[in-house]
Amino acid sequence: MRRILMVSLCAVLVAFCLDLYAKSKQEDFPVPRPPFSEGIFPCSSCHAGMETNAKRRVLKDEHKNIVLKHAAEQRWCLDCHDAQNRDKLRLANGDHVDFEHSYELCGQCHGNIYRDWKAGIHGKRTGYFEGGQRMYMLCVNCHNPHDPAFKPLKPEPPPHRPLQKGPAHGK
Amino acid sequence: MGNRVYTRREFIKTLSVAAATGAAFSSLSSCTKEAREEFLQKRFVEMTDAEKKGVIARLEEKYRRAYGKQFQISTQGARPKTLWGYGLDLSRCIGCRRCVYACVKENNQSRYDPQLQWIRVIRLKKGSLINLEDSEHYYNPQEVPEPGFTYQPVQCQHCENPPCVKVCPVKATWKEPDGIVVVDYNWCIGCRYCMAACPYKGRVFNWADPKLPPEEANTAVHYLGNRPRYRNVVEKCTFCIQRVRSGRYPACVEACPTGSRKFGNLLDENSEIRYIIQHKRVFRMKEDLNTEPKFYYFFAT
């Protein structure tokens, strides 16, 4: 009787651990390579040998071109970039993710968008929707993470008026 | 006196009739075999497979002569258990018109005289969405989106009750089994009744020979889709029939920089379009007309 109880308890424990493990592993999406600036990755090539200064400040020596316009009042660089390992990003609970899984980081705050993105209805769609490889784009493929607001575009020319003749200018 | 006049006039009349008949015969016989075959071509749906092959071969040769490129004309049929649906996110369209020109390039439309565009983006003032009378079609600012305005692209809505199909006197336009409304450009007689019947201005007309620069011609075409068309026949969006039947996104979906365009199979529960209908607030244009369009507008945010 006691043996049966022990075995079933172990089984439940194992199942619970497997479930936790499964839940901790997020679904994987086929994404292209992150759009790094030329030569910037891997970050550890510079940062491995550097001291970590976790004080919140405006950077003066490097990365001066990055001006944070993304909740700048509430955060700074090391809230998203892991202080110890610059080749990884940092989630709110301290977990690390690759740059290829940066969507998990964005999805922490932008939950609605994240859910839409996982279903395939947020963002640009290219390639095959079925019968081939379904491609997802990373958030950062369209949105600059440091300045995500969509910049206005110059529109393509309006259509010809009904009686307009000849080719359009410059086409 | 009367008799003389009578015979002379009768002679002239008989001669002119004979001349006219002779001219008609000579013009018919001087037609090439190709022109005769094209003239007598049947409606696409009525053709046997062998006839279709013959027509494709003749068309490919004709296009090769006209554009100097080898076209591949597909006649791929509809897939089973498929009904194509389109989603358009009005909260994200910025009116940049890149979809319009991507469509023009993909679908071999006439570039000018006349300029044919299957997609028309209209600009509406914020606060009004359904009344299209205050729409502006020819906006041309330095940058889009302009503050105070929203943008709505309109193209053939591929209705389930298409009024254009109902009115065509020769059945040159019909709804395919996968829901795409198509035109057989070799059967259309150019009466333009379908254009009067469409509530969405989805159809455009080749008022003259299409001006398609050979270097810009797209050679991967479908018989019912984007193959180069003729003078005086009607054409319209085909949901990129040459792409979607192989599972690829239409050209406009791929071109949109803000990801406003979505596409998928309405009969597939896991498709993107089904997710949108399930989770977002969708509407269709002019629903009171009961045309049952398959083009769903929604607001993601």
Added chain:
Amino acid sequence: MEAWRFFKQTLVLVAKGRPVYYAWCALLLLVMGIGLWFYLKQMETGLIVTSMRDQVSWGLYIANFTYLVGVAAAAVLLVIPAYIYHFDPIKEIVVLGELFAASSIVMALLFVFVDLGRPDRFWHLIPGVGILAFPESLLAWDVIVLNGYLVLNVVVPVYILVNSYYEKEPIQSFVVPLILLSIPWAVGIHTVTAFLYNGLAARPFWNASILAPRFLASAFCSGPSMIIIIFQVIRWVSNIKITNEALFKMAELIAYAMFLNIFLLGAEVFKEFYSNTIHLAPLLYLYEGLHGHTALVPWMWLSLAFNITAFLLFLIPRTRQRLATLNIGAFLIIVGVWIEKGPGFVAPGFIPDPLGEIYEYFPNFTELAISLGIWACGLFVFTLFMKVALPIVRGDFIHSKYTKSISN
């Protein structure tokens, strides 16, 4: 052999005539030639030579087509008094009215033909050879009823006239059913043409139940007005006995039809202006202008003035029964209804277009030339018909005279 002789004699009839006949035919042939030349250009380049575009895809050709189908239906206004009420003054000339209807149908069919983008694919419309989408498409109905009406209005008069030529009585059991058939058929052709527009939910201006009644009412104004004028011309050139009584009777019937036409217009105006929905836009465009576009406004008010004036002229017996005012009234109606049913009907169906755009269509010279060419063609066909029919009706062209002449 006899038929061939008859045919040859008709050729003689059309070939000989007074100088005014030659001048008239020459003028018509000239206008037809010019129209044909422009049509060949249209065929060579495409319909882009017209002013029609995607926004307004039907124009002057279809406007004239609509008007002429109405004119053709008007023969029924002669047939009913003649054969149903045995009104003798009209009974003698009803054959001429039927030939007039046939000429109008020829013009209407020609207008559809020049409007087609691909007339070389005309055979696609022939049932059996091509595919005629009957009964789904109203254009398919139109093809059938118009051609049927043409056949009716050629077979019946020709049969009657040939019998007159041989001084034989036409077989009543053959001809009377056909004539009686032509009455509902005439109503039918114009109803089908109205339904062609009426069935389009996309065009709120046309999608009104009032369309078919209004078409018939205006048709019974325009056609008989033309007949009134044409019969006076015939009376002048050929001394056929066409009594004034017949003309006054037709004018009286026109007065009732015009009342109905104006009343229906009033009903439409009330509904649109009082309800004041966005569907008011096309009617507003016609009578007031829309967003600064006012091209048709003066025309529509002119048409209304013409119609009301003509109505009064025909209603009051004193003006109706005086030839001068009768003719003024007839002319006013011909023009007034043409404006109302042509540009005043086809263009506002497309203005504003389904996406709200306004393209003010105005026909260009090519369309005018081709249209005038077709009108000339119809008048020419009618002239040739009359050149043979009038001598027969007058009793000058009969077989016994011919046999007497060859035996002499």
